[in-house]
Amino acid sequence: xxxxxxxxxxxxxxxxxxxxxxxxxxxxxxxxxxxxxxxxxxxxxxxxxxxxxxxxxxxxxxxxxx
Amino acid sequence: xxxxxxxxxxxxxxxxxxxxxxxxxxxxxxxxxxxxxxxxxxxxxxxxxxxxxxxxxxxxxxxxxxxxxxxxxxxxxxxxxxxxxxxxxxxxxxxxxxxxxxxxxxxxxxxxxxxxxxxxxxxxxxxxxxxxxxxxxxxxxxxxxxxxxxxxxxxxxxxxxxxxxxxxxxxxxxxxxxxxxxxxxxxxxxxxxxxxxxxxxxxxxxxxxxxxxxxxxxxxxx
Numbered sequence: 650x651x652x653x654x655x656x657x658x659x660x661x662x663x664x665x666x667x668x669x670x671x672x673x674x675x676x677x678x679x680x681x682x683x684x685x686x687x688x689x690x691x692x693x694x695x696x697x698x699x700x701x702x703x704x705x706x707x708x709x710x711x712x713x714x715x
Numbered sequence: 716x717x718x719x720x721x722x723x724x725x726x727x728x729x730x731x732x733x734x735x736x737x738x739x740x741x742x743x744x745x746x747x748x749x750x751x752x753x754x755x756x757x758x759x760x761x762x763x764x765x766x767x768x769x770x771x772x773x774x775x776x777x778x779x780x781x782x783x784x785x786x787x788x789x790x791x792x793x794x795x796x797x798x799x800x801x802x803x804x805x806x807x808x809x810x811x812x813x814x815x816x817x818x819x820x821x822x823x824x825x826x827x828x829x830x831x832x833x834x835x836x837x838x839x840x841x842x843x844x845x846x847x848x849x850x851x852x853x854x855x856x857x858x859x860x861x862x863x864x865x866x867x868x869x870x871x872x873x874x875x876x877x878x879x880x881x882x883x884x885x886x887x888x889x890x891x892x893x894x895x896x897x898x899x900x901x902x903x904x905x906x907x908x909x910x911x912x913x914x915x916x917x918x919x920x921x922x923x924x925x926x927x928x929x930x931x932x933x934x935x936x937x
Contacts, residue, residue: 663839663888670838674759675767697886
């Protein structure tokens, strides 16, 4: 996959985290703070995993000369 | 003089191993993630009440910040009996000055948007240490104004995140931001590259890198 597309995917993942956190908190944040905390945790971990994948594909591949 | 020279000579004190293991090692990054997310969530929730809904502080019909004005008025009031909410006279004078000058109208925007910004920065882990420091400063001010609520807990958590600023955002954007941007004492490749480009531009403005060749910087013609 194109490196630019991969990088944009990584950036979009973190923008999605910010949007999701705002939507979750602003709309249903007061109802159950523990239950609202878990989806935010999940999207952060997912975005981090996407970021690691993008880093592996975009940067480490160059170092290995692949 | 010899006493002062001996006491303040150039001597670096190193952190103990357990301190570095807790605050500088990425193995505890998942723990810092939880602390960071809790803080961020609380700031975002507090900010959401100020920018959204019926009881919001900003973008209301009429002048903004009337809720903040009420908060400052209660905080600066000195009751007939008992202790006033603010313990320090200088801080009461500070709030009274802002109250008298009507600063609550624009300051309510600063607080509301600042809380949302700190919350988002902590949740995505972008400059987590700076975000936690900003949050701790807001906690400090709420505490100084006599509002306890969950501010003490948030202040302590913010202090811990500040201590662990290098790893607090590891499971977050700092994983990429900090290595790329670096620090003022150790610039990363992005900042170092920009600084180098600026230095070259200062020597030969308008000359592009590809036109300049691989030689040393060309001195500016005066």
